[in-house]
Structure formats: C-alpha cells, structure tokens
Amino acid sequence: MAHEKILIIEDEKDILELIAFNLECTGYTVYKASNGEDGIEIVKNSIPDLILLDLMMPGIDGFDVCKILKQDKKTKHIPIIMLTARGEDTDIVSGLEIGADDYVTKPFSPKILIARIRTVLRRPNDSPEVGETLNVSGIIMDISRHRVSIDSEEIDLSSTEFDILKTLMSSPGWVFSRNQIIDAVKGSNYPVTQRSVDVQILGLRKKLGTRGQFIETVRGVGYKLKEVK
Numbered sequence: 001m002a003h004e005k006i007l008i009i010e011d012e013k014d015i016l017e018l019i020a021f022n023l024e025c026t027g028y029t030v031y032k033a034s035n036g037e038d039g040i041e042i043v044k045n046s047i048p049d050l051i052l053l054d055l056m057m058p059g060i061d062g063f064d065v066c067k068i069l070k071q072d073k074k075t076k077h078i079p080i081i082m083l084t085a086r087g088e089d090t091d092i093v094s095g096l097e098i099g100a101d102d103y104v105t106k107p108f109s110p111k112i113l114i115a116r117i118r119t120v121l122r123r124p125n126d127s128p129e130v131g132e133t134l135n136v137s138g139i140i141m142d143i144s145r146h147r148v149s150i151d152s153e154e155i156d157l158s159s160t161e162f163d164i165l166k167t168l169m170s171s172p173g174w175v176f177s178r179n180q181i182i183d184a185v186k187g188s189n190y191p192v193t194q195r196s197v198d199v200q201i202l203g204l205r206k207k208l209g210t211r212g213q214f215i216e217t218v219r220g221v222g223y224k225l226k227e228v229k
Contacts, residue, residue, distance in 0.1 A: 004028055004029070004048075004050065004121055005028070005049050006028045006051070006052060006117065007032075007042055007046070007048040007051045008030065008032050008051075009033045009036060009038075009062070010032075010033075010034065010057075010083060011035060011054060011057045015106070016032055019052065019110070020032055022110040026114055031048060035057060035058070036057055036062065039053070043078070044075070047078070048078060050081065050120060051069070051079070051081070052080075052113075053065060053066060054084070055083065055084045055091065055095060056085060062082060063095065063098065066082075066098050070098060079101040079102075080099065081102045081103065081116060081117065082103040083103075084104075085105070085106045093202055093203050096158060096160075096200060097207065099156065134166070134169045134170065136169045136214075137172070137211060137214045137228040138150060139165070139211050139214075148162065160200055161203065161204045164197075164204060167185060168215065168223065168224065172226070173224060173225070173227050175221050175224045176223055177222040178197040178198075180222065181222065181223070182196075201215060201223055214228060
C-alpha cells in the first residue's frame with residue numbers, strides 16, 4: 001500500500017471527490033483544495049509528496065499556482081501532474097515549461113491516473129556516483145545533483161525533461177524511437193502516447209535555447225542528440 005501524501009487542487013467538486021476516493025482506496029493520504037489560494041496554503045503547511053493540479057480554475061489558475069510553487073525553494077522539488085480538460089499542445093507545453101512533470105487530459109481513467117502518479121513518485125533504486133557528469137554539445141549534466149547547465153547558467157528542467165535529456169546525452173548521435181524514450185524514462189508498458197514525447201521534446205528544446213537545435217528529429221523514427229565538437 002502507498003503512504004505518500006497527495007494534494008488535489010481541483011475546482012470541480014465531483015471530480016475532486018472521485019479522485020480523492022480512488023487515491024484513498026489505494027492507500028494515499030489525500031489533501032483537497034477547491035481553488036489555487038487554498039492549495040498554496042496547504043502546500044506550505046503540509047509539503048505533499050505530489051500535487052494533482054487542475055489548470056483551469058477561477059482566481060489563481062493552475063499555471064500561476066505551478067509558477068509560485070516552482071519559484072519557492074521549499075516547494076520547487078514537489079512533482080506536479082497537471083489535470084486539464086484541454087488537449088491542446090499550447091496548454092500542455094506551457095505547463096511543462098513552468099515545471100510540471102506530467103499531464104493527464106480529462107476525462108481520464110482513475111487507473112491511468114494512479115499509474116501516472118506511481119511513475120512520477122518512483123525513484124531509482126541505484127543512485128549515480130557522486131560527481132558523475134555528461135557533457136555533450138555544450139550541455140553539461142550533473143547526474144548526481146540533478147542539474148543541467150549551459151555556459152555556467154543552470155537550466156530548470158522538470159524530472160521528465162531531465163530524464164529524456166539524460167537518455168539522449170547517454171548516447172550522442174544514437175537515434176532513439178519514441179517508444180524507446182518512453183521505456184527509458186517511464187518504464188515499459190507505461191500508458192502514454194508517442195505524441196507526449198513530441199510535446200516534451202518541444203518544451204525541452206525551448207528551455208535549452210540555442211542548444212535545443214542539437215536535439216534533432218529523425219523523420220519516421222524518433223530523436224537524437226547531435227554531438228558538436
């Protein structure tokens with residue numbers, strides 16, 4: 001049984017209660033907030049292990065809540081899964097760019113949502129060696145400290161973006177299919193579409209600035225990271 005604490009920030013009561021019921025049945029400790037203001041207050045007082053965040057809310061919407069939490073050193077580490085009724089790429093990319101770790105589009109199956117939660121909460125059993133780094137095309141990744149920098153400037157990536165970049169940097173020049181990227185980042189049989197990889201890559205390229213051009217699309221196959229000497 002799970003024991004992690006999960007905060008749900010959702011303004012639609014029926015959806016809020018349905019999610020809470022399913023999570024509690026799975027063993028999670030659940031906190032609930034029906035608006036962004038209350039959600040931020042709960043986070044500051046309780047520090048949950050993960051946040052389920054509805055994007056479209058009156059008052060402080062989900063985008064602003066995410067920005068506020070990711071800018072605070074005490075809460076920036078908390079993974080956030082966006083809940084959105086919109087499947088538009090612009091909304092998804094915007095959420096990922098400000099630090100969200102994953103997204104689920106409404107309506108969704110509770111089983112799918114719980115699978116996403118477990119994957120985001122899952123941590124590797126083996127820790128990388130202290131000081132282990134990768135340096136490809138001017139992108140420097142400190143694996144042990146979970147940091148990426150370009151020209152001495154740290155780049156703020158979500159955990160999913162970090163894992164995708166680590167996969168590409170581990171074998172520069174090697175072409176990874178979308179399914180291989182999903183398996184490497186999320187594990188085999190993870191319930192996610194290949195289109196989700198495209199969205200994550202788009203956000204990752206933007207965050208990497210001019211270095212983002214080195215993540216190349218291989219038409220009909222997937223992606224590779226070009227190594228520039």
